[in-house]
Amino acid sequence: MGKANSNPSPRVGEGHLSAAAQGLAARFLLLFALFFVALTPAAAQDFPKLTGRVVDQAGILGDADEVSLTQQLAALELRTGRQVVVATVPSLQGYPIEDFGYQLGRTWGIGSKENNDGVLLLVAPEERQVSIEVGYGLEPVLTDTLASTIVQGAIIPRFRDGDYPGGIQAGVKAIASQLELPPEEARKRVAAADAQARKRQEGGFPWAGLIWLGFFAFMFIGPLIAGGRGRRSRYRRGAGMSDVILWGMLSGMGDSGRHGGGGFGGGGFGGGGGLGGGGFSGGGGSFGGGGASGGW
Structure with a gap:
């Protein structure tokens, strides 16, 4: 009689689900890293001098x-x-x-x-x-x-x-x-x-609610469904849109309540007058x- 197999094959779908979860975790880590990079002070832009009002x-x-x-x-x-x-x-x-x-x-x-x-x-x-x-x-x-x-x-x-x-x-x-x-x-x-x-x-359309629904669908349901379709399909499909949605939400966290607000949060500039000429400077x-x- 043949020797019993001590390493039975995984159940159908088990490996796919694990890989899908790993891919999901990797995307989260990448997007959070990008978010914190965006919060750090930007490289010095070439700002004009304050020469007047x-x-x-x-x-x-x-x-x-x-x-x-x-x-x-x-x-x-x-x-x-x-x-x-x-x-x-x-x-x-x-x-x-x-x-x-x-x-x-x-x-x-x-x-x-x-x-x-x-x-x-x-x-x-x-x-x-x-x-x-x-x-x-x-x-x-x-x-x-x-x-x-x-x-x-x-x-x-x-x-x-x-x-x-x-x-x-x-x-x-x-x-x-x-x-x-x-x-x-x-x-x-x-x-x-x-x-x-x-x-x-x-009186407008509830876009915010739809965005949240789309976010959860792409981030959590999409990868699980794609898990049974093979590795290549899983990483080529179902990732791009979910990344865009999550990145948009994370970028918005750096705003200060403005419409179309910035994503750098506090920045690294303390401000200070005296940069300009012509008798005018910031205070x-x-x-x-x-x-x-x-x-x-």
Whole structure:
């Protein structure tokens, strides 16, 4: 009689399930590693110097437009003590505009160190992106919702028509209008904007719930189903979309509550004025990722 086999074959599907679980764990480890890399300070970008209240590196403003904006922003600071800077750049150097603007605002130190009350209006015409970055101290006054309303309602429609000076002027006026309000009036406007945003969300399609369902389906059910289809099929199919969904969710964890927020979290820039010339510099203000961005 033949000798009994001391190493019986695994039950059908046992090896496949184990391999599927290993593949799932490997993807989780990789994506978490990428997430923490994104949270570390980015390599130094080639930021322009803070040469004034308007820094038009992209060359989309005429001399008269720049003078007019500078005068408006200087008058706003005299009335309120709050600094607003307009910047245009020829390139975002491969970064999302939210991250580039957030770090630029901190590097320039817009706003006072005590109050963190600076605002940066950043335009990248090459990438067709615009962002409003809001200092820590102004986030309750110029909320993400209000910043988004300004970007979508005042700036982008003019940019779509090719009117960059008009869009920037409209954005500056809308920002100044909010910053100059008495505290009680500013709170009322914030509450009204939030109510409008909630109304739009309640009447919209429940995309968030579907995203969560899709995430669980691809991450947990998909690999198990694919386990019985062979190793090659398992690693070529069912992984890509689940990785994209999880990475998107992890990136969002680094945001500070803004619309389209950045993924670098705290960053490594402490901010600090004195970088610019022409008698103007930041006051050491800091930014935390508040604001809004959009494209056209």
